[in-house]
Amino acid sequence: MSNFVEYIQQSREKIKLIAYFALILILAQPLSQMLAQGWEEAHLTRELIQLRLLVGLGHQAISISAFGMFLGFLVLMTIDPKKRWQAALLWLGTGVGLLVLQSQELLLGSPNVDLVAQFPILLVGAGLGFLIGGGRDLLQIQTAEALEFRRASKGLYLLLALLTVIGLLELHIQYPPILDVSSDGVALAQSSGSYGLNTEGLVFDVAVAGLFVVTLRQFVKYDAEKKFFILGPRASGKSLFLIGAYLEALEMSRGDESNTPLKPSQDLMSMLEALDRQETEWIVEATGRGELKQLQFQYVHGSVFPTNIQLSAMDYAGEYLDRLPDALTGAVPDEDMDTTLKRLAEGVSGADTLMLVVDIERFTNNEPLEISEYFSILQATDKKGVMIVATKADVLAEEFEEERGLEAHLYYDEFTDFVNTRLRQSENIDSLITETAGTTIHPVYYQTKVDDNGNRVPMRDDSGSVMTVGYDDLLERIGRV
Ligand SMILES: Nc1nc2c(ncn2[C@@H]2O[C@H](COP(=O)(O)OP(=O)(O)OP(=O)(O)O)[C@@H](O)[C@H]2O)c(=O)[nH]1
Ligand SMILES: [Mg+2]
Numbered sequence: 001m002s003n004f005v006e007y008i009q010q011s012r013e014k015i016k017l018i019a020y021f022a023l024i025l026i027l028a029q030p031l032s033q034m035l036a037q038g039w040e041e042a043h044l045t046r047e048l049i050q051l052r053l054l055v056g057l058g059h060q061a062i063s064i065s066a067f068g069m070f071l072g073f074l075v076l077m078t079i080d081p082k083k084r085w086q087a088a089l090l091w092l093g094t095g096v097g098l099l100v101l102q103s104q105e106l107l108l109g110s111p112n113v114d115l116v117a118q119f120p121i122l123l124v125g126a127g128l129g130f131l132i133g134g135g136r137d138l139l140q141i142q143t144a145e146a147l148e149f150r151r152a153s154k155g156l157y158l159l160l161a162l163l164t165v166i167g168l169l170e171l172h173i174q175y176p177p178i179l180d181v182s183s184d185g186v187a188l189a190q191s192s193g194s195y196g197l198n199t200e201g202l203v204f205d206v207a208v209a210g211l212f213v214v215t216l217r218q219f220v221k222y223d224a225e226k227k228f229f230i231l232g233p234r235a236s237g238k239s240l241f242l243i244g245a246y247l248e249a250l251e252m253s254r255g256d257e258s259n260t261p262l263k264p265s266q267d268l269m270s271m272l273e274a275l276d277r278q279e280t281e282w283i284v285e286a287t288g289r290g291e292l293k294q295l296q297f298q299y300v301h302g303s304v305f306p307t308n309i310q311l312s313a314m315d316y317a318g319e320y321l322d323r324l325p326d327a328l329t330g331a332v333p334d335e336d337m338d339t340t341l342k343r344l345a346e347g348v349s350g351a352d353t354l355m356l357v358v359d360i361e362r363f364t365n366n367e368p369l370e371i372s373e374y375f376s377i378l379q380a381t382d383k384k385g386v387m388i389v390a391t392k393a394d395v396l397a398e399e400f401e402e403e404r405g406l407e408a409h410l411y412y413d414e415f416t417d418f419v420n421t422r423l424r425q426s427e428n429i430d431s432l433i434t435e436t437a438g439t440t441i442h443p444v445y446y447q448t449k450v451d452d453n454g455n456r457v458p459m460r461d462d463s464g465s466v467m468t469v470g471y472d473d474l475l476e477r478i479g480r481v
Contacts, residue, residue: 025096028094034208074091076130080258133155153219157217176194231321233369236362236391242268267293322370323341324341324373324377325380360392393470443469
């Protein structure tokens with residue numbers, strides 16, 4: 001069962017793609033029909049478009065240039081690596097829509113539209129869309145910004161949403177002509193008529209239009225923000241865990257076509273300076289009491305529908321953990337809390353997801369895990385996501401290799417199962433898993449070796465970088481939360 005759930009979660013993007021594909025195919029036809037009918041019923045919109053007469057614009061200039069603008073936006077979305085699939089789906093929808101209109105002889109051959117004669121206007125519209133959508137960025141060689149055309153996506157959304165809403169209103173609201181436009185000027189129309197609601201197919205049309213606008217809204221989304229709060233006792237590997245996550249994001253960004261910058265926070269950067277200096281030892285010292293660092297960066301998650309995920313967490317000294325539950329429940333009076341504790345309590349309340357650290361080194365050495373606070377913190381907060389992370393999993397990786405003959409970093413899924421089974425032997429961890437509705441524990445580690453003094457130190461590859469395991473999977477999971 002859990003395998004099935006896992007499979008669905010891993011294939012989420014593909015399932016989403018197929019669902020969107022089906023949705024666009026299903027919606028394109030009734031939608032373009034609705035727009036065509038709406039146009040026939042349209043008074044006010046037509047009258048407004050008639051205003052072109054005042055400036056002497058030719059027949060169809062407005063609608064054709066708007067269509068050109070739509071194409072301009074769509075071209076930019078196609079170039080944007082984060083919107084490529086959405087653009088493909090929209091091209092498909094546009095194609096279907098145009099076919100529907102053509103089959104009703106509303107396009108080529110109709111007296112209203114002469115695409116050939118209007119081609120220059122179409123081009124002007126497309127050029128305008130291209131400019132408004134930020135096409136000039138393409139000419140810039142290097143920027144500190146990601147290759148994203150946010151304004152194009154947004155413009156396209158607004159254009160289509162507006163068109164849909166206007167079409168819907170024009171089709172279903174009946175009213176007499178309001179304006180009288182000619183090349184001489186605008187006047188209020190003289191005719192009197194009745195107002196009313198055209199209820200024929202109203203529910204269906206509202207559903208189609210609503211579904212379309214909501215779907216489209218998803219298409220223009222770029223960002224997601226995830227606020228984590230990491231809980232862990234002293235020396236459980238919190239600081240190194242956060243660094244490891246950043247290093248993995250950095251690694252991932254090398255292969256990212258959209259060149260999305262990671263925008264690490266100042267505190268994170270200063271922690272990382274130590275990374276280049278030290279050669280053999282661990283990168284960080286124990287976090288000092290009263291020291292509170294805001295670590296934050298972004299990375300791109302997903303390949304079909306990529307989003308920028310902004311991840312933020314606080315790094316603090318593990319000594320604070322046992323005072324957090326009381327600070328959260330308000331059991332300690334405000335004046336007895338130091339500022340760090342106050343800010344930590346705020347951090348927990350403001351987080352979307354709590355990340356609970358289980359220290360594998362303590363587990364294998366039969367030392368107290370010091371995770372009892374997790375239970376009270378979970379009870380003191382509600383409606384938060386929970387992830388359990390097992391740090392220092394390299395200690396178990398060796399056991400795994402001896403027992404199974406597989407290398408943990410190559411057989412990560414098997415290793416995860418192994419770690420879960422092993423850790424569940426502890427009553428304490430088993431209760432924690434039950435408390436968090438059966439979450440799987442996520443092992444992460446730095447590959448280590450034992451040095452001459454018998455200490456475990458991180459291994460470094462040829463280029464001198466530390467080697468981490470499990471963080472890629474972790475970032476992928478975080479994006480799904
Ligand atoms: N073997 C191994 N040891 C690790 C790993 N990660 C951390 N450690 C060890 O754990 C120690 C503490 O790591 P930190 O990241 O400083 O722990 P912390 O939770 O931030 O500690 P405080 O800041 O004191 O609360 C390190 O100095 C390492 O000795 C790992 O992946 N493998
Ligand atoms: Mg620390």
